[in-house]
Amino acid sequence: MKKKTAFLSLTIFYFLLTVSDLLLTFFATPDLSMEGNPLVQGFGMDWAGLIAVNLITYLVYFAMAYYAYIKYKPPVSAETKDLKRYLADITYGDPEKAHNGMWRWPKYWAPQVACLCYSVATALPFARLIIVVEWYLILKGIHAPLFFSIVAVFPLGRIDFFLALFIAWTLTFVWIAKEFKANKKLYGELSENENS
Numbered sequence: 001m002k003k004k005t006a007f008l009s010l011t012i013f014y015f016l017l018t019v020s021d022l023l024l025t026f027f028a029t030p031d032l033s034m035e036g037n038p039l040v041q042g043f044g045m046d047w048a049g050l051i052a053v054n055l056i057t058y059l060v061y062f063a064m065a066y067y068a069y070i071k072y073k074p075p076v077s078a079e080t081k082d083l084k085r086y087l088a089d090i091t092y093g094d095p096e097k098a099h100n101g102m103w104r105w106p107k108y109w110a111p112q113v114a115c116l117c118y119s120v121a122t123a124l125p126f127a128r129l130i131i132v133v134e135w136y137l138i139l140k141g142i143h144a145p146l147f148f149s150i151v152a153v154f155p156l157g158r159i160d161f162f163l164a165l166f167i168a169w170t171l172t173f174v175w176i177a178k179e180f181k182a183n184k185k186l187y188g189e190l191s192e193n194e195n196s
Contacts, residue, residue, distance in 0.1 A: 007069035010125060011062055017128040018058050022051065024135035034138075036157050061124060068117035072110060080184040087176065111179070118175045119168040127164035134159075 025035060032040050032047070039045045039053060079086040079095050088098035091106045106112050134151065137144050151159045 003069045007065055010069075010121060011065050014061055014065075014125045014128065015058060017125060017132055018054055020132045021128060021135065022054060024132060024139060025050075028135050028139050038156060038158075041156065061121060064117040065121035068114055068121050072114035072117075074111065074114075074179055074183065075108070076186055076190060077183050078187060080187050083176070083180050086180050086183060090179075115172055115175045119171040120164075122171050123164045123167035126167055127160040130160045130163060 025032070026047075029035055032045075032050070035041070035050070037045070037050065037053075040050060045053070075090050077086050077089040077095075079089045082095075082098070084098035085095035089095040090111045091108060092104065093107050097104070134147075136142075137147065151157050153159075154162055
């Protein structure tokens with residue numbers, strides 16, 4: 001139930017942010033001259049293209065959130081004490097293959113994909129919110145020199161892209177910790193049922 005609520009909250013929130021971003025962009029720069037999207041700046045994309053890209057992006061986002069929060073069913077592992085062995089078990093099917101970095105080609109892709117989808121789907125709304133706030137400040141003429149000086153540090157002012165990367169990278173560790181804890185609980189319940 002918690003995962004379903006998180007999925008609905010994130011997808012609705014991201015949809016509202018997407019619509020807000022497009023509306024604020026239209027009010028701030030109807031000719032798209034101030035739009036920072038590389039497809040607009042570099043390839044001259046018009047409003048139809050920008051809306052289409054946002055629609056496609058949202059559909060991909062929805063699919064990633066759905067996989068991470070609803071569809072993915074984690075495997076049950078007997079490795080409940082050592083995190084590295086747990087990761088090796090669900091990734092390679094062998095806890096003895098535990099090593100730093102987990103750089104080998106996975107045998108089972110579902111956990112890797114779920115981790116990626118969880119990280120990106122959870123990070124993107126926060127990154128998109130920054131863009132909405134930025135447009136709001138511009139439209140209202142609010143003087144925020146610190147905010148805009150930070151934005152100016154990033155290529156094309158795309159602080160959202162780098163923020164999304166940082167948050168998503170951090171969330172991979174959150175996902176691993178959550179899955180390890182959930183596996184420990186599930187394995188304990190299964191063991192109790194077998195013994196009773």
